[in-house]
Amino acid sequence: MSLGQDGPPTTRTRLPEGQPGPGGTAGRRAAPRSGRSLVSVVGVIVLLIAAIAFANRGGDSDSSSSGSGSGGSKGTAQSQPTSATGEKPVSGSAEGIATGFAQTSQGAQSAAANYAVALGGDGMLDTTRRHAIVAAIHDPAVVAGLQAKLDKAYSASLFTSLGLNEDGSTPSGFTFVSRTIPVGTKTTAHSGATATVEVWCTGLIGLAGEGSTKPVSQSWLTITEKLKWVDGDWKIESSSQKQGPAPVSGDDLAASADEIANAVEGFGGFTYAR
Template structure:
């Protein structure tokens, strides 16, 4: 991809570049040269995605000395691994968690879960895409974005370039993979009505299957999401994305098409709450 080819979902230029391997680990032919339509993949499939971090539990519990003796001595108390902080969200709009705490922690959780939704394969199907956009974006932004997103995702040239049929589904014998996996989040600005959250994440994108010429590959990005408090919840108004940080790759053999397909089908995602 050359400079100037990158655009976001809304047709605006971005600085995003997705670097895919030149050879096909699934044994297919070499990938055709990328066109400007291919650059949409960065945004529409992988890049437009909003994310946040998995919450690690902090150790807690009773600070008083233990009187336990015998074979139970030294065993952790039942509260020693209890999580702390705001309760994870308990409500959903469809499959997307909603109803976040009105604080910085809630903003991070919202960014993480919304990024996962916006980076999913469901964005390539009209009905589910409309549901996601209406849930994730602030109402005034969602109305402005919906038409542009429909145009981008329904382009037969674009869909063909990434190996999908004109209805956004994968060809027979192949599985379409589009996932965002949050690694961490950071609040860069916070107020009662607005927040800015950086999300560092890795994304998986491509087609698994013996005949695939666009095998599943990974990319790393950090996206800053602008959130607003509206309707008693956090919603997205805008985002800016940059590459990395990208870890050093291990010398690991790529999995077979069968193994990748099984993994996609058998391993589900998470609800992220910090």
């Protein structure tokens, strides 16, 4: 409110951006954001799940929205809090991946989150490392077939499309970034020996370095993992993915290539527990 020179007090109202004023005049509009390149979305999907989805092709393509285990009950629509449960986190690990999850819905969610991280990491680019990761987190009954299909999916053409060398190595002077960060999990089906878990994730992928044509970018996706209790732990029977849900992009200033490379090399990941 302000006082006129010889008149009554006047009030100024700031309208939201783009909303018409009393006279029908629109307020200031924010400049439209340029659309993100499809590379940011396709990149993460290709590296994180496309090969996995290809290998699991033939299953239920809608498993990401619902699912049920043998004899299990379908999940309810009630919300699940994102706060910590207070349950003791796992203490074991295999191939750098947490193991020893509880045979509960919470344990299945913890397993699914950690497995999503492993599948979305740069370790999947190396054949030997990929074989070890897949064997560590999958049902032994599906490992052999999955390995063969993944070896075909992780091809020279895939690597070059990501800006890498044909053997999957990173070009000199660059740092390859592939990191998946779970935002939340939920169980959509659970029985004593089976569970279906959705993991909402954000992912980073790209080449950090001066002159990179594949700069590190972010995308959002939801991974669905069908889990089976095998030899005292949860293992993946099959997995699938879908894009989103993605929030509105913020106005954060993009970091330089060196800052991104240093952050990736300097900040370690986490073991996730529901």
